[in-house]
Amino acid sequence: MSKGLPKRSEDYSGWYNELVKKADLAENSAVKGCMVIKPYGFAIWEKMQQQLDQMFKETGHENAYFPLFVPKNLFEAEEKNAEGFAKECAVVTHYRLKNDPETKGKLIVDPEAKLEEELVVRPTSEAVIWNTYKNWIQSYRDLPILVNQWANVVRWEMRTRIFLRTAEFLWQEGHTAHATRQEAMDETTQMLDIYAQFAEEYMGVSVVQGIKTENERFAGAEETFCIEAMMQDGKALQAGTSHFLGQNFAKAFDVKFSNSEGKLDHVWGTSWGVSTRLMGALIMAHSDDDGLILPPKLAPIQVVIVPIFKGEEQLDIINEKVSEFIPLLKEQGISVKYDNRTTHKPGWKFAQYEMKGVPIRLAIGPKDLENGTIEMARRDTKEKQTISFEEISSIIPSLLDEMQDSIYQKSLNFRMDNSTKIDDYEEFKKQIEKGGFVYAHWDGSGETEEKIKTETKATIRCIPIDGENEEGKCIYTGKPSSKRVIFAKAY
RNA sequence: CGGGGUGUAGCGCAGUCCGGUUAGCGUACCUGGUUUGGGACCAGGGGGUCGCAAGUUCGAAUCUUGCCUCCCCGACCA
The missing domain is CATH 3.30.110.30 (C-terminal domain of ProRS)
Structure with missing residues (x-):
């Protein structure tokens, strides 16, 4: 691995691309426009998922799973939605390969295995889900339906960029059905609030809540709400959307219910989603020329401890000392990594963990053992301070909180200033x-x-x-x- | 999809114009030794279908054709 990143001020997009690779978050795959999310990057995504999932469940939503394929005739049912996505759909037309009679060891698509009804690989799931809801809903007593799914979707984008726009990406999509316009609208704004809360409190990214113009509205929605974040180069990034679908999909898929007066009406719908694009937002919003800066709440490793030693005897003493306070941190729910590998030098480790955005680094060596201290460095400001062993378990949690807050404040100030x-x-x-x-x-x-x-x-x-x-x-x-x-x- | 660039060891690159020893360099990796408070040093070593396919040639990383990847610009992008 070569050292260093391009400078943000000189080459912002080069900085971003290199950072994604050097921090071990993701890489381009052999498949055009598709990325491989590496374990460290996926660990961050999992933290996001866990938190969002909890917030969805607290507001009464349940997870379910719907098919990857959408038969073309279903897909085209809601006209605007179909039209909006038509240009970027992957389509399955055959279901079998066979040996190429002309070239040994090669396969060709079997022309006899052509599907009568082509299958669209979902770019979003409204169609297949509303087609299902039709069977689930007869009465107002069946409402509301509050369902979310964690899934992958495919949008055949012309130009892709890791996390920000890939042909296949991971997301969650909530799809709800309601008896009244008001209830659906309340759901739409509630989910927007949850996205904003997540962005600000967990990602530390300040966002503006707003409504999309008609041009920018989700195809098939009556109103699209969004949160918009500002990246360090001053460009905007749409970080989440919540759509009020009105009765559009209910009408397209004939989803009706009897209300309490016995009259038939179409149900009201919403859909809302955030994707792995949030990873891009997280990276671009905070990081610096030395690497990633992660808000403590989403950092897979919150504290890394690096021993500095000469010889095994010294390392043994440090190992013992460290094992005394690690449990005190873990008890408080803090994720700690003690990196006492002898295969890398301390300086190398420092640079690595800075690249990966670990919020707090503790370094402990012979001097510290003598004095009963440890060196504590915070990633966001690069400040170092020496603290005593006794203070570790109380100072670290409060510093993590302070960093979480300070990262958010910085993002808020940046947005205001710009x-x-x-x-x-x-x-x-x-x-x-x-x-x-x-x-x-x-x-x-x-x-x-x-x-x-x-x-x-x-x-x-x-x-x-x-x-x-x-x-x-x-x-x-x-x-x-x-x-x-x-x-x-x-x- | 249009224009430009690019692809050679895990990564970053030179070599390609003008075909010709065994395809180099930095870094990473392995071994041994000395080191360890901010990306260590010395010595030795392993690793390549030169993006893929076809063609021209006595001979192709190098020339020709086709295809593909990634990057930049544009168009497109709920």
Whole structure:
């Protein structure tokens, strides 16, 4: 492994690509557009999953699993949804291979094994799930249905990037069905809140909650809510979406129920998801030129201990000393790794664990044994301090909390510092070039949105939910507007 | 999908233009020794279908054709 990363300031995307590899998170596979998530990267994803899963269950959701394949006739049932995804679908057309009669040892697709009904590899599961819900729902007593699935999906993207946009990715998709519009809308916003809470409290990433414009809305939804995060290069990253589906899918799949008055009505739906893209957000939001910076709550290893020693006798003494306080940390639910391998030098280990973003490093050597101390270094600020053995079990947990908070504050400050209100189009163009979120007035038309996008590459990330109503003029057309929206270049 | 670049040991690269000894270098790896408070040093060693396939040639990493990967730019991207 070669040393060092490209500098963020010189080559941001090169920095990201190298970091993903050097921190052992993931790598490109032999399959076009598909990644291999390596154990260390997957451990972070598992921590995210566990936390999200818990939050879903606390709000009454259950996990289930639906098929990977969607028969084409089901897929096309909801027209807008089908149209929106059609261009990026992988399609199974045959079910058998056979030996190539012309070249020994090669296989060909057996032309006689053509499927009568092609199967679409799910780019999202609304179709197959709503087709199933049809059988599950007869009465208002069957509602609500609150189901989530953890799955993989495939979207045949033209241009891929590890974690941010891959042809196959892992995600969760919640699909709920409700008796009333209000209840479905409440579900939609509840899940958006959960995503925002997860991003901020666990990932330490500050986000804006908002509503997508019609152009950016999920195909088949009546309204799409999202959380938008800002990366260190000032670009936006959509970190999660929650869709109010109205009765669109219920109508497309004929999902009706009798209400308490005995009248038939279509059910109301929502769907919501976050994906392995969150890994990309986590990496890009916090890390520096020395490697990954992980928020303690999602770090697979929270504390690493590195012994510094000459000879086996010294190592034995350190081993013994360390074994005294490791249980005190583990008791408190802290994950600790003691790396007393003799195959690598301390300096090498320091650099490695910095690359991998381990929040706290403890180093203990002969000097410390003499003084009854240990050197404690925090990854985010690189600060080191010497503490006594007695203090370890009390200082570490509070430092982890402090780091979690400080990482979030830094992200929040960064977003604030790079958010500007602008009312002049020329100035707008300059600011978009610089990066960050630009709050500007917009006349509400898709046409204007499209023109601004063509001229500046900026898209409307969202109409912020907590934005104040404020009279103004559209930055492009000068037409009246009642609220600012967020423009930014996005991943 | 269009334009550009790229593919040679685990990783990073040179060699390719102008075909010709045994395909090199750094790093990583293995062995031995000295080391160990920020990516150690010395000596020795192993590892290659030169992206894949076909062709030209006495001879191909090098030339030709086709295919594929990854990266950058564009289009596309709930």
